[in-house]
Amino acid sequence: xxxxxxxxxxxxxxxxxxxxxxxxxxxxxxxxxxxxxxxxxxxxxxxxxxxxxxxxxxxxxxxxxxxxxxxxxxxxxxxxxxxxxxxxxxxxxxxxxxxxxxxxxxxxxxxxxxxxxxxxxxxxxxxxxxxxxxxxxxxxxxxxxxxxxxxxxxxxxxxxxxxxxxxxxxxxxxxxxxxxxxxxxxxxxxxxxxxxxxxxxxxxxxxxxxxxxxxxxxxxxxxxxxxxxxxxxxxxxxxxxxxxxxxxxxxxxxxxxxxxxxxxxxxxxxxxxxxxxxxxxxxxxxxxxxx
Amino acid sequence: xxxxxxxxxxxxxxxxxxxxxxxxxxxxxxxxxxxxxxxxxxxxxxxxxxxxxxxxxxxxxxxxxxxxxxxxxxxxxxxxxxxxxxxxxxxxxxxxxxxxxxxxxxxxxxxxxxxxxxxxxxxxxxxxxxxxxxxxxxxxxxxxxxxxxxxxxxxxxxxxxxxxxxxxxxxxxxxxxxxxxxxxxxxxxxxxxxxxxxxxxxxxxxxxxxxxxxxxxxxxxxxxxxxxxxxxxxxxxxxxxxxxxxxxxxxxxxxxxxxxxxxxxxxxxxxxxxxxxxxxxxxxxxxxxxxxxxxxxxxxxxxxxxxxxxxxxxxxxxxxxxxxxxxxxxx
Numbered sequence: 001x002x003x004x005x006x007x008x009x010x011x012x013x014x015x016x017x018x019x020x021x022x023x024x025x026x027x028x029x030x031x032x033x034x035x036x037x038x039x040x041x042x043x044x045x046x047x048x049x050x051x052x053x054x055x056x057x058x059x060x061x062x063x064x065x066x067x068x069x070x071x072x073x074x075x076x077x078x079x080x081x082x083x084x085x086x087x088x089x090x091x092x093x094x095x096x097x098x099x100x101x102x103x104x105x106x107x108x109x110x111x112x113x114x115x116x117x118x119x120x121x122x123x124x125x126x127x128x129x130x131x132x133x134x135x136x137x138x139x140x141x142x143x144x145x146x147x148x149x150x151x152x153x154x155x156x157x158x159x160x161x162x163x164x165x166x167x168x169x170x171x172x173x174x175x176x177x178x179x180x181x182x183x184x185x186x187x188x189x190x191x192x193x194x195x196x197x198x199x200x201x202x203x204x205x206x207x208x209x210x211x212x213x214x215x216x217x218x219x220x221x222x223x224x225x226x227x228x229x230x231x232x233x234x235x236x237x238x239x240x241x242x243x244x245x246x247x248x249x250x251x252x253x254x255x256x257x258x259x260x261x262x263x264x265x266x267x268x269x270x271x272x273x274x275x276x277x278x279x280x281x282x283x284x285x286x287x288x289x290x291x
Numbered sequence: 292x293x294x295x296x297x298x299x300x301x302x303x304x305x306x307x308x309x310x311x312x313x314x315x316x317x318x319x320x321x322x323x324x325x326x327x328x329x330x331x332x333x334x335x336x337x338x339x340x341x342x343x344x345x346x347x348x349x350x351x352x353x354x355x356x357x358x359x360x361x362x363x364x365x366x367x368x369x370x371x372x373x374x375x376x377x378x379x380x381x382x383x384x385x386x387x388x389x390x391x392x393x394x395x396x397x398x399x400x401x402x403x404x405x406x407x408x409x410x411x412x413x414x415x416x417x418x419x420x421x422x423x424x425x426x427x428x429x430x431x432x433x434x435x436x437x438x439x440x441x442x443x444x445x446x447x448x449x450x451x452x453x454x455x456x457x458x459x460x461x462x463x464x465x466x467x468x469x470x471x472x473x474x475x476x477x478x479x480x481x482x483x484x485x486x487x488x489x490x491x492x493x494x495x496x497x498x499x500x501x502x503x504x505x506x507x508x509x510x511x512x513x514x515x516x517x518x519x520x521x522x523x524x525x526x527x528x529x530x531x532x533x534x535x536x537x538x539x540x541x542x543x544x545x546x547x548x549x550x551x552x553x554x555x556x557x558x559x560x561x562x563x564x565x566x567x568x569x570x571x572x573x574x575x576x577x578x579x580x581x582x583x584x585x586x587x588x589x590x591x592x593x594x595x596x597x598x599x600x601x602x603x604x605x606x607x608x609x610x611x612x613x614x615x616x617x618x619x620x621x622x
Contacts, residue, residue, distance in 0.1 A: 035406050086586045092406045093352045094585055097541055100354075101581030104534065108575035116571065219530075223417070226410055260425070267421035270414040277403050277411045 015248025016148035022228035024196035040218025041106035046204020076197020110215035118212040334453035340551035343536035355412030363509025382513035393505025420528035435523025544591030
C-alpha cells in the first residue's frame with residue numbers, strides 16, 4: 001500500500017513536469033499549427049542554463065526559472081523569426097522536417113560544446129523531505145512540482161484575462177479575421193513561439209533538479225509531450241493535464257510494479273501514442289493533417 | 292520516361308548511367324580499406340534514400356525507417372546464429388519476416404496521415420528498440436549480438452552486394468516512374484480520396500510501397516549486422532538512421548531519382564569528413580543542411596537544377612515562362 005501511494009505521488013510529480021512541457025507543444029499547435037520537434041531541445045537548453053548558473057554562482061536552479069524563461073523567450077522569438085516564419089505556409093511535413101533540423105542542430109551543438117556527460121545538481125536541501133500522509137516526498141521534488149503548477153496557472157490566467165491572451169485566442173480561432181480586426185498576427189505568432197520556448201525553459205530548470213541533464217534529455221520528453229497532446233486533444237488544457245497524469249502515473253506504476261520495469265516504462269509512452277493515433281488517426285481535433 | 296516531367300529526355304541519362312556503373316565497378320579496386328568502407332556506407336544510404344523517397348511519393352513520410360533497419364538486422368542475425376545459416380540466406384529469409392511486419396504496420400497505419408504518420412512511425416521504431424533491449428533471452432538485450440562476418444570479411448564482395456542492391460533500387464524506381472502506377476502514386480499523395488474515386492487502389496498501393504520500402508531497409512539492416520559483425524539496440528535502432536534518408540531526399544530533391552542519390556552521396560561524405568574532424572556531434576551537419584535546404588531550396592538541389600534546365604528549354608522553344616512544376620504546391 002505504501003509502495004502504491006509512493007508510486008502515485010512520484011507519478012503525479014512527473015506528470016507536473018510532463019504537463020508543463022506539453023503545454024508549450026499545445027499552444028504551438030493551437031496557435032501556429034506547427035509541430036515543434038525542437039521543443040525538447042528548448043527544455044534541454046533551459047536545463048543547461050540552470051545547471052551552469054548553479055555551478056558558476058550557486059544560485060538555486062528553481063530561482064533561475066524566471067531568468068531562464070526570459071532568456072528562452074528571446075531565443076524562441078529569434079528561432080521563430082529566422083527559422084519557422086519562412087516555412088509557415090509550407091506543407092506540414094516540411095515544417096516537421098525543419099523543426100527536426102533545429103532539434104538535431106541544437107542537440108549536436110550541445111554534444112560538441114558540453115559533451116555527453118550526465119550532469120546533476122546537488123542543492124543543499126536535497127536531503128530534506130516532507131511527510132505527506134504516509135509517504136515522504138523530497139522538498140526539492142515538491143518545489144519543482146509547485147513551479148510547474150504555478151507556471152501553468154499563470155499562463156492560463158494570461159490567456160483568459162489579458163488583452164494579449166484574448167488576441168492569442170482570436171488568432172488560434174481564425175487568422176484572417178484576427179488580422180482584419182487589427183491584430184498583428186505575426187507578432188502574436190512570435191510571442192507564442194517565445195512563450196512556448198520560455199515554458200520549455202522553465203521545464204528545463206525543473207528537469208535539471210529532477211533528472212540528469214545531457215544533450216539528448218529533450219528527445220524522450222518531446223515525444224511524451226506529443227503523446228500527451230494527442231491523447232488530451234487540441235485546445236483542451238484540461239485534457240492535457242489529464243493525459244499528463246495518465247502518462248506520469250502509468251510510467252510510475254510500470255516502473256514500480258513490473259519486474260525490471262524501468263526499461264519497460266520507457267515503452268509506455270510509445271504504446272500510448274500508437275493507441276491514441278490508431279484510435280483517433282486524425283490526431284487532435286481541428287488540426288490540418290495534410291502532407 | 293521521355294515525356295515524364297521530372298526526367299531529362301534523350302540519350303544523356305543512358306550514357307551517364309552506363310559510365311556510372313562502369314566507374315563504380317572498377318572503383319573498389321582503387322580504394323584502400325577506409326575509403327572502401329565509405330563507399331559501402333554511401334551505397335547503403337543510396338538504397339535507403341531511394342526507398343524512402345518512393346515511400347514519400349505515396350504521401351507516407353516515415354520518420355521511423357530505422358525500425359525496419361533494426362528489425363532486419365536482428366532477424367537475420369538471429370537466423371544465422373540459431374540455425375547456422377550463411378549470411379546471405381539469413382538476409383533473404385529475414386525479408387519474409389520484415390515484409391510481414393511492414394505489411395501489418397502499414398495496414399494499421401492506413402488512416403493516419405501527414406505529421407501524425409511521421410510521429411506514429413517514430414514511435415513504432417522506438418517500440419522495436421524497447422522490445423529488443425528488454426527481451427534479453429531472445430536478443431541478448433543491451434549487450435548485443437556477435438554475428439559471423441559476411442563474405443568472410445571481404446569488403447570488396449560486400450561492396451558489390453551493396454552496389455547490386457543500389458542499382459536494383461535505381462532500376463526499380465525508374466520502372467515505377469515509367470509505369471501507370473506512378474500516376475496512381477502521385478494522385479494518392481495529392482488526395483487519397485480523389486485517387487480512390489478515380490479507381491486507384493489506394494490502400495493496396497500504400498501497403499505495397501510501404502512493405503517494399505521496409506524490406507529494402509531491412510535488407511540493409513541485415514547487411515549492416517554481418518558487415519560489422521556486432522549489433523546492439525543502440526547501434527541498429529539509432530534515430531539518425533531514420534533521419535538520414537529524410538534529409539538526403541529533401542536536400543537532394545524529393546520525388547526524383549537523382550535527388551536522393553545526390554543527397555545520399557554528398558551528405559554521407561560530409562558527415563564522414565566531419566566525423567574525422569570533431570569527436571562527437573557530427574550530425575550537426577544534417578541539422579544545418581536540413582534547416583537551410585527547407586528554408587532556401589525547398590525543392591532540393593536536383594529540383595533546382597531541373598527547374599533551371601526546364602526554364603532554359605522553354606525559353607528556347609517559345610519564350611513561355613514554365614509553370615513551377617517541381618515543388619508540389621500545397622495550400
